[in-house]
Amino acid sequence: MRVSEAIKSRRSMRVFKSDPVPRADIEWIISTATRAASNGNLQPWKLYVTTSKARQRLSAAILKAMDDGDNGRKNYDFFDAPVGMILCVDRRMGNGQWIDCGIFLDQLMLLAREKGLHTCPQAAFSRYQHVVRRELKIPDDQVVICGLALGKADPDEVPNNLITERAPIQDFVRWYTE
Numbered sequence: 001m002r003v004s005e006a007i008k009s010r011r012s013m014r015v016f017k018s019d020p021v022p023r024a025d026i027e028w029i030i031s032t033a034t035r036a037a038s039n040g041n042l043q044p045w046k047l048y049v050t051t052s053k054a055r056q057r058l059s060a061a062i063l064k065a066m067d068d069g070d071n072g073r074k075n076y077d078f079f080d081a082p083v084g085m086i087l088c089v090d091r092r093m094g095n096g097q098w099i100d101c102g103i104f105l106d107q108l109m110l111l112a113r114e115k116g117l118h119t120c121p122q123a124a125f126s127r128y129q130h131v132v133r134r135e136l137k138i139p140d141d142q143v144v145i146c147g148l149a150l151g152k153a154d155p156d157e158v159p160n161n162l163i164t165e166r167a168p169i170q171d172f173v174r175w176y177t178e
Protein backbone atom coordinates (compact mmCIF):
# COMPACT_ATOMS: atom_id res chain seq x y z
CA MET A 1 0.00 0.00 0.00
CA ARG A 2 1.34 3.44 -0.92
CA VAL A 3 1.55 6.03 1.86
CA SER A 4 -0.98 8.21 0.01
CA GLU A 5 -3.42 5.28 -0.19
CA ALA A 6 -3.13 4.74 3.55
CA ILE A 7 -3.70 8.44 4.17
CA LYS A 8 -6.64 8.72 1.79
CA SER A 9 -8.36 5.58 3.03
CA ARG A 10 -7.97 6.45 6.71
CA ARG A 11 -10.99 7.96 8.28
CA SER A 12 -12.62 7.72 11.65
CA MET A 13 -14.76 4.61 11.79
CA ARG A 14 -17.59 4.48 14.28
CA VAL A 15 -18.95 1.00 13.61
CA PHE A 16 -16.56 -1.94 13.96
CA LYS A 17 -16.91 -5.68 13.38
CA SER A 18 -16.23 -7.96 16.31
CA ASP A 19 -13.53 -10.05 14.50
CA PRO A 20 -10.49 -10.19 16.77
CA VAL A 21 -7.23 -8.69 15.53
CA PRO A 22 -4.26 -11.11 15.76
CA ARG A 23 -1.84 -10.09 18.50
CA ALA A 24 1.03 -10.28 15.97
CA ASP A 25 -0.68 -7.63 13.80
CA ILE A 26 -1.18 -5.31 16.77
CA GLU A 27 2.47 -5.75 17.75
CA TRP A 28 3.63 -5.11 14.18
CA ILE A 29 1.59 -1.90 14.00
CA ILE A 30 2.93 -0.63 17.32
CA SER A 31 6.55 -1.59 16.75
CA THR A 32 6.60 -0.12 13.25
CA ALA A 33 4.95 3.09 14.54
CA THR A 34 7.87 3.56 16.94
CA ARG A 35 9.90 4.68 13.90
CA ALA A 36 8.07 8.00 14.37
CA ALA A 37 10.23 11.09 14.71
CA SER A 38 10.28 12.64 18.17
CA ASN A 39 12.00 15.65 19.73
CA GLY A 40 15.45 14.48 20.81
CA ASN A 41 14.30 10.91 20.06
CA LEU A 42 12.59 10.97 23.44
CA GLN A 43 9.79 8.60 22.27
CA PRO A 44 7.53 9.95 25.03
CA TRP A 45 4.46 7.87 24.18
CA LYS A 46 3.02 5.30 26.58
CA LEU A 47 0.47 2.90 25.15
CA TYR A 48 -2.00 0.66 26.96
CA VAL A 49 -3.63 -1.99 24.79
CA THR A 50 -6.83 -3.74 25.82
CA THR A 51 -8.57 -6.63 24.08
CA SER A 52 -11.31 -9.14 24.94
CA LYS A 53 -12.41 -9.08 28.59
CA ALA A 54 -10.02 -6.29 29.57
CA ARG A 55 -11.47 -4.10 26.79
CA GLN A 56 -15.00 -4.82 27.94
CA ARG A 57 -14.10 -4.18 31.57
CA LEU A 58 -12.59 -0.77 30.79
CA SER A 59 -15.67 0.28 28.83
CA ALA A 60 -18.02 -0.99 31.52
CA ALA A 61 -16.16 0.96 34.21
CA ILE A 62 -16.41 4.20 32.23
CA LEU A 63 -20.07 3.67 31.36
CA LYS A 64 -20.75 3.15 35.06
CA ALA A 65 -18.92 6.34 36.04
CA MET A 66 -20.39 8.45 33.24
CA ASP A 67 -22.01 11.79 33.96
CA ASP A 68 -25.74 12.07 33.32
CA GLY A 69 -26.25 13.75 30.00
CA ASP A 70 -22.98 12.50 28.52
CA ASN A 71 -24.16 11.02 25.25
CA GLY A 72 -20.79 9.60 24.23
CA ARG A 73 -21.79 6.02 25.13
CA LYS A 74 -20.58 4.45 21.89
CA ASN A 75 -17.25 6.25 22.24
CA TYR A 76 -16.58 4.57 25.56
CA ASP A 77 -17.36 1.20 24.04
CA PHE A 78 -14.66 1.87 21.41
CA PHE A 79 -17.48 1.71 18.86
CA ASP A 80 -17.45 -2.08 19.47
CA ALA A 81 -13.89 -2.42 18.13
CA PRO A 82 -12.07 -5.54 19.41
CA VAL A 83 -8.99 -3.51 20.36
CA GLY A 84 -9.05 -0.41 22.55
CA MET A 85 -5.85 1.50 23.08
CA ILE A 86 -5.11 4.33 25.48
CA LEU A 87 -2.31 6.76 24.62
CA CYS A 88 -0.63 8.54 27.52
CA VAL A 89 2.30 10.84 28.13
CA ASP A 90 4.22 11.82 31.25
CA ARG A 91 2.59 14.89 32.87
CA ARG A 92 5.87 16.79 32.95
CA MET A 93 6.17 16.70 29.17
CA GLY A 94 5.58 19.84 27.12
CA ASN A 95 4.03 20.75 23.77
CA GLY A 96 6.89 19.15 21.85
CA GLN A 97 6.24 15.73 23.36
CA TRP A 98 2.49 16.04 22.79
CA ILE A 99 3.31 16.64 19.12
CA ASP A 100 5.52 13.52 19.18
CA CYS A 101 2.59 11.54 20.54
CA GLY A 102 0.36 12.92 17.79
CA ILE A 103 2.83 11.77 15.16
CA PHE A 104 2.97 8.34 16.79
CA LEU A 105 -0.84 8.19 16.86
CA ASP A 106 -0.99 8.96 13.15
CA GLN A 107 1.58 6.27 12.37
CA LEU A 108 -0.59 3.76 14.26
CA MET A 109 -3.63 4.79 12.23
CA LEU A 110 -1.83 4.62 8.88
CA LEU A 111 -0.11 1.30 9.62
CA ALA A 112 -3.49 -0.13 10.58
CA ARG A 113 -4.60 0.57 7.02
CA GLU A 114 -1.74 -1.54 5.67
CA LYS A 115 -3.14 -4.47 7.68
CA GLY A 116 -6.63 -3.86 6.31
CA LEU A 117 -7.76 -2.40 9.63
CA HIS A 118 -9.43 0.86 10.57
CA THR A 119 -9.27 3.15 13.58
CA CYS A 120 -10.95 5.98 15.44
CA PRO A 121 -8.91 8.32 17.62
CA GLN A 122 -10.92 9.19 20.74
CA ALA A 123 -10.15 12.15 22.97
CA ALA A 124 -13.37 11.26 24.81
CA PHE A 125 -11.32 8.92 27.00
CA SER A 126 -9.37 11.82 28.47
CA ARG A 127 -12.62 13.03 30.09
CA TYR A 128 -12.77 9.90 32.26
CA GLN A 129 -9.08 9.51 32.78
CA HIS A 130 -9.43 8.90 36.51
CA VAL A 131 -11.42 5.75 35.63
CA VAL A 132 -9.03 4.72 32.85
CA ARG A 133 -6.08 5.17 35.19
CA ARG A 134 -7.71 3.12 37.92
CA GLU A 135 -8.76 0.26 35.59
CA LEU A 136 -5.44 -0.03 33.75
CA LYS A 137 -3.26 0.82 36.76
CA ILE A 138 -1.70 3.74 34.92
CA PRO A 139 0.61 5.74 37.20
CA ASP A 140 -0.66 9.18 38.33
CA ASP A 141 2.26 10.89 36.67
CA GLN A 142 0.86 10.03 33.23
CA VAL A 143 -1.92 11.90 31.50
CA VAL A 144 -4.38 10.26 29.10
CA ILE A 145 -4.19 11.93 25.69
CA CYS A 146 -6.79 9.84 23.90
CA GLY A 147 -8.08 6.39 23.11
CA LEU A 148 -7.80 4.59 19.79
CA ALA A 149 -10.29 2.03 18.54
CA LEU A 150 -8.76 -0.56 16.20
CA GLY A 151 -10.39 -3.32 14.20
CA LYS A 152 -12.12 -4.28 11.01
CA ALA A 153 -14.79 -1.93 9.71
CA ASP A 154 -16.99 -1.82 6.65
CA PRO A 155 -16.21 1.59 5.10
CA ASP A 156 -19.50 1.58 3.18
CA GLU A 157 -21.65 1.28 6.27
CA VAL A 158 -23.33 4.34 7.78
CA PRO A 159 -21.75 6.29 9.56
CA ASN A 160 -18.38 4.91 8.39
CA ASN A 161 -19.08 6.23 4.90
CA LEU A 162 -18.95 9.85 6.08
CA ILE A 163 -16.15 11.62 4.20
CA THR A 164 -15.25 14.77 6.12
CA GLU A 165 -14.27 17.92 4.23
CA ARG A 166 -10.85 19.54 4.13
CA ALA A 167 -10.01 23.20 3.58
CA PRO A 168 -8.14 23.93 0.34
CA ILE A 169 -4.44 24.58 0.94
CA GLN A 170 -4.69 28.22 -0.15
CA ASP A 171 -6.71 28.81 3.05
CA PHE A 172 -3.76 28.05 5.29
CA VAL A 173 -0.53 28.02 3.22
CA ARG A 174 1.44 31.15 2.42
CA TRP A 175 4.28 30.89 -0.11
CA TYR A 176 7.54 32.88 -0.12
CA THR A 177 9.66 32.80 -3.27
CA GLU A 178 11.53 36.12 -3.65
Ligand SMILES: Cc1cc2nc3c(=O)[nH]c(=O)nc-3n(C[C@H](O)[C@H](O)[C@H](O)COP(=O)(O)O)c2cc1C
Pocket residue numbers: 010011012013014075120121122123124125146162164
Ligand atom coordinates in the same frame (compact mmCIF):
# COMPACT_ATOMS: atom_id res chain seq x y z
C1 LIG B 1 -6.85 13.53 18.84
C2 LIG B 1 -8.22 13.22 18.26
C3 LIG B 1 -9.27 12.97 19.10
C4 LIG B 1 -10.53 12.62 18.59
N1 LIG B 1 -11.54 12.27 19.46
C5 LIG B 1 -12.68 11.77 18.97
C6 LIG B 1 -13.66 11.23 19.86
O1 LIG B 1 -13.54 11.26 21.07
N2 LIG B 1 -14.76 10.67 19.31
C7 LIG B 1 -14.95 10.60 17.97
O2 LIG B 1 -15.98 10.05 17.54
N3 LIG B 1 -14.05 11.10 17.09
C8 LIG B 1 -12.91 11.66 17.55
N4 LIG B 1 -11.94 12.12 16.70
C9 LIG B 1 -12.14 11.99 15.24
C10 LIG B 1 -12.36 13.35 14.56
O3 LIG B 1 -13.68 13.76 14.77
C11 LIG B 1 -12.04 13.14 13.06
O4 LIG B 1 -10.70 12.82 12.92
C12 LIG B 1 -12.36 14.38 12.22
O5 LIG B 1 -13.72 14.69 12.24
C13 LIG B 1 -11.94 14.15 10.76
O6 LIG B 1 -12.59 13.03 10.23
P1 LIG B 1 -11.81 11.74 9.71
O7 LIG B 1 -10.95 11.23 10.83
O8 LIG B 1 -12.89 10.76 9.32
O9 LIG B 1 -10.97 12.15 8.55
C14 LIG B 1 -10.72 12.56 17.18
C15 LIG B 1 -9.65 12.86 16.34
C16 LIG B 1 -8.41 13.19 16.88
C17 LIG B 1 -7.25 13.45 15.93
